[in-house]
Amino acid sequence: MAELPVRLTVNGETVEKTAEPRMTLADFLRERCGLTGTHLGCEHGACGACTLLVEGAAVRSCLMFAVQADGLDVTTVEGIAAPDGTLSPVQAAMRDCHGLQCGFCTPGFVMSITALLRDNPKPTDEEIREGLSGNFCRCTGYQGILAAVHQAAETA
Amino acid sequence: MTETATAPTPPTRYTGSRVPRVEDGRLLTGHGTFVDDIQRPGMLHACFVRSPFARALINEIDASAALALPGVHAVFTAADLNPDVHEQWYSSYGPKVPDTPRPPLASGEVRFVGDPVALVVAENRYIAEDAVELVEVDYEPLTAVADYRDAQTSGILVHPKYPNNVAGGLAGPPPQVVEAAFASAAHIADETFYQQAYAPVPMETRGMVVEWSADTDELTIWAATQTPHEVRAFGARLLGLEPERVRVLMRDTGGGFGQKVVPMREDMCVMLAARKVPAALKWIEDRRENLMAAGQARHEHGHARIAFAADGTILAAGIEHTQDIGAYPTPWPVGAAAAVGLLFPGPYKVPLASWSTTSLFSNTAGRHAYRGPWQFESVARELLLDIAARDMGLDPVELRRRNMISRDELPYPNPAGMPPYDHSSPLETFELALKMLDYDAFRAEQAAARAAGRYLGVGTSTYIEPTATGQEYYACEGAVLRVAPDGRMTVIVNGGSSGNSLETTVIQLTADALGVPFDNVDTIQGDTAVTPFGSGTAGSRSGSATAGAVGEAAAALRAKLAELASPRLGVPPEDIEVADGRAQVRGSGQSSGQSSGQSLTYADLAGPDGVEASATYTAKAPMLWSNATHVCTCEVDVVTGKVTLLRYIVGEDVGPMINPNIVEGQIAGGTVQGIGGALLEHMVYDEDGNPLASTFVDYLLPTTTEVPHIEYGHMETPAPGPGGHKGAGEGGAIGAPPAVINAVADALSPFGVKITNLPASPAALVALLTEAGH
Numbered sequence: 014m015a016e017l018p019v020r021l022t023v024n025g026e027t028v029e030k031t032a033e034p035r036m037t038l039a040d041f042l043r044e045r046c047g048l049t050g051t052h053l054g055c056e057h058g059a060c061g062a063c064t065l066l067v068e069g070a071a072v073r074s075c076l077m078f079a080v081q082a083d084g085l086d087v088t089t090v091e092g093i094a095a096p097d098g099t100l101s102p103v104q105a106a107m108r109d110c111h112g113l114q115c116g117f118c119t120p121g122f123v124m125s126i127t128a129l130l131r132d133n134p135k136p137t138d139e140e141i142r143e144g145l146s147g148n149f150c151r152c153t154g155y156q157g158i159l160a161a162v163h164q165a166a167e168t169a
Numbered sequence: 170m171t172e173t174a175t176a177p178t179p180p181t182r183y184t185g186s187r188v189p190r191v192e193d194g195r196l197l198t199g200h201g202t203f204v205d206d207i208q209r210p211g212m213l214h215a216c217f218v219r220s221p222f223a224r225a226l227i228n229e230i231d232a233s234a235a236l237a238l239p240g241v242h243a244v245f246t247a248a249d250l251n252p253d254v255h256e257q258w259y260s261s262y263g264p265k266v267p268d269t270p271r272p273p274l275a276s277g278e279v280r281f282v283g284d285p286v287a288l289v290v291a292e293n294r295y296i297a298e299d300a301v302e303l304v305e306v307d308y309e310p311l312t313a314v315a316d317y318r319d320a321q322t323s324g325i326l327v328h329p330k331y332p333n334n335v336a337g338g339l340a341g342p343p344p345q346v347v348e349a350a351f352a353s354a355a356h357i358a359d360e361t362f363y364q365q366a367y368a369p370v371p372m373e374t375r376g377m378v379v380e381w382s383a384d385t386d387e388l389t390i391w392a393a394t395q396t397p398h399e400v401r402a403f404g405a406r407l408l409g410l411e412p413e414r415v416r417v418l419m420r421d422t423g424g425g426f427g428q429k430v431v432p433m434r435e436d437m438c439v440m441l442a443a444r445k446v447p448a449a450l451k452w453i454e455d456r457r458e459n460l461m462a463a464g465q466a467r468h469e470h471g472h473a474r475i476a477f478a479a480d481g482t483i484l485a486a487g488i489e490h491t492q493d494i495g496a497y498p499t500p501w502p503v504g505a506a507a508a509v510g511l512l513f514p515g516p517y518k519v520p521l522a523s524w525s526t527t528s529l530f531s532n533t534a535g536r537h538a539y540r541g542p543w544q545f546e547s548v549a550r551e552l553l554l555d556i557a558a559r560d561m562g563l564d565p566v567e568l569r570r571r572n573m574i575s576r577d578e579l580p581y582p583n584p585a586g587m588p589p590y591d592h593s594s595p596l597e598t599f600e601l602a603l604k605m606l607d608y609d610a611f612r613a614e615q616a617a618a619r620a621a622g623r624y625l626g627v628g629t630s631t632y633i634e635p636t637a638t639g640q641e642y643y644a645c646e647g648a649v650l651r652v653a654p655d656g657r658m659t660v661i662v663n664g665g666s667s668g669n670s671l672e673t674t675v676i677q678l679t680a681d682a683l684g685v686p687f688d689n690v691d692t693i694q695g696d697t698a699v700t701p702f703g704s705g706t707a708g709s710r711s712g713s714a715t716a717g718a719v720g721e722a723a724a725a726l727r728a729k730l731a732e733l734a735s736p737r738l739g740v741p742p743e744d745i746e747v748a749d750g751r752a753q754v755r756g757s758g759q760s761s762g763q764s765s766g767q768s769l770t771y772a773d774l775a776g777p778d779g780v781e782a783s784a785t786y787t788a789k790a791p792m793l794w795s796n797a798t799h800v801c802t803c804e805v806d807v808v809t810g811k812v813t814l815l816r817y818i819v820g821e822d823v824g825p826m827i828n829p830n831i832v833e834g835q836i837a838g839g840t841v842q843g844i845g846g847a848l849l850e851h852m853v854y855d856e857d858g859n860p861l862a863s864t865f866v867d868y869l870l871p872t873t874t875e876v877p878h879i880e881y882g883h884m885e886t887p888a889p890g891p892g893g894h895k896g897a898g899e900g901g902a903i904g905a906p907p908a909v910i911n912a913v914a915d916a917l918s919p920f921g922v923k924i925t926n927l928p929a930s931p932a933a934l935v936a937l938l939t940e941a942g943h
Contacts, residue, residue: 033295035295036295040294043205043206048199049199049203049205049206050198050199050200050201051199052203052205052372052373052423053205054372054373054374054456055456055864055865056455056456057456057864057865057866059864059865059866060372060456060865062372089199090197090198090199091198091199091200093198094197094198098198100194100197100198104197104198107193107197108189108190108193108194108197109189111190111830111831111833111834113193113196113197114424114668114669114670114834114838115371115372115373115421115422115423115424115667115668116192116193116195116196116197116201116421116423116668117201117203117371117372117373117421117423117424118372118423119196119197120199123197141873142873142874143873143874145872145873146872146873146874147872148872148873149372149865149870149872150372151369151370151371151372151424151426151838151842151870152372152424152668152834152838153834153837153838153841154834154837154838154839154840154841154842154871154876154879154901155837155841155871155872155873155876156833156834156837156876156878156879157830157834157837158873159873159878
């Protein structure tokens, strides 16, 4: 199948590559850009593991084609910590609160929480639970994750 | 035990504290290494052609169109791969058990929807999936055994060599042992409980990259696994290679919970096919495959009985258990089921018990291990106790108090054939959890709510579980401890962490054993070329086993350091104490880490080559008993059947905790999996054997909107093992389902509703309420 040019910004860097029209944004980032932090847990938009930011909006990258991101600004989990490696408040809170175990769903949660707190810096517990109900975790029972969102909201 | 009493033990600094995890930095920033992150030069991609029928003959497979697609390298069928199997058995059971069939690819007949029929290899995953669509398989559909409960009467055989679809059975004391007690009982509780199929569902599906190096006869496997050394041993046997020619690597595995404890049929196929292709071969399962074909667990029923004296004292208990093992269980399922019968008496004073278990094939996904594989014993017992209490007009808590074993009554015999219970605290965790709830206050709140037309309920579940088995294969764990020339330490163990936090755990243990700062210790895990043997993360064993391995390797290292220090300190090695990061003459009282004429740091002793010591720990106790009580409260909407969990309390005893964060994380994760099993998760098949829950739209996992806040109450009764630590990995998944179901049943008790079928879905509850005339 013919490949089309794709030009986008990923974590602040301009990326110019090609992709088949059917290649998902997730696969494009993982295979063409070497950014394997975006994980695929279901490939049908249910589990949220592949969540990233497109033009600032939290998006499931398994449901978007790379060619649809042409000309857009994408932020992946690799672009969340400070350039010197300092964890973002969300990442630090996840670590402090034991918000991750196997770490496979974690990038999706980091991205969803980052977007959630940007849009609603002081969410209620109910708003947090609603906001994260599209991200699955099978290890933590969500206990540490929910605690981390509260902590990140309080320290921000 | 005497070893730890005589060896110099450094003061504990990290064990028992909430040390942040070393794994987190890479995982939070997207720099973990999961199997799908592995890239190799020229790597090819595998995808399976799977059966759309639950049972059918395979007349013909035509791969010509698939092979004609540009980018397709090969299409393998059973005729290509199955004859290459050299030996196929699992180390935990050995080659002599009467194992069930396990061909790599289906040959002649498919036996469940999802049964792998052919393996397509292509230059990328997209083309491989295209080619799968082009493989023409001529099937002749046959009537299937869609439900194991029909397996003995349907006249259809899943495997021709197993009459009535019985894979095997085991039995403990026969029913005659308890008949007199039942005949004289003042009250008998007698129910048949059914539990639906559900599964581990790790967020990372199964996967493997296998690279064959024909020039050197070496096989390298990158795996999503809980047991790197077992993948190596199994792969070597499968292909007829020396184990030393097989190297297995894993860094991050995205959850396992039993599903990744041993290689399965697809893993066998990828290993076999890798020798027939010119580059590394990657297989990453997709979610539909995972829910359709990776396997199922929990699907079983049991006729459970308990006989009571007039005062509620238990006289005898019995269970006849039957489990679904699907078409291709992994590993041999018959033996593991014995634990259901053995543990059915639970942490109660039960004088007599009888049990039996039967394993039945069906044309569904194969049964495999799942976190507390025997948990049906707790489901059946704890549900039956609540039903009995209601029938006897007793509060379920009071009935339990009259029968539960307390710490000061230990050791206490198990009447079903287990060694006696010991070093645990069933009644104590029960009272702790009830106190945390304020049980009497809840009962008052419940009464007030009922008067207002709201239905609240409380349920408890108390279990005792054998962890960290001393059974031969799982008893072993090796460790290597290395001091670098600059004094930095490295601890090397097998690993197999799939979220179990084993890196942090062994660094804590090592830092304490050698008296060095946590940040001065690194760990290497998950590479069979450099790690000693260990049997992986299974059976709630890793905390205890790695504590044993690190402890023994540290003792060996201290002895070596004392020998090295001896000529320089001018005293014999036995007069040298190695602790707190230094070797010094016993009793000379130097401050930590400072060298002087009387004291040398590890860096002083390491020299240019460093110092290293290794040891293999073998568990001596047959098992370490962990126990817990789960207490759940809920509200049930009696119109919609919706269950809202209100409070969730776990009073537990896993002995001294190495890291309370990690223990609580294990409890929470297991508990929420159990909540999912009680209320949501259901691997449904239709009457033809078609799976109806093969996406996350149909297979419902708990999310943030369903889970309660979990409260923990810790008790620490040490076990006769390293550090006194007991296993913590599985208990949550055992204790949660009965606590939740009992809470729901308690909420609905005014309607006379009895719950004996799981899950308690809204539809099921509405049906029960309707049946009860509501």
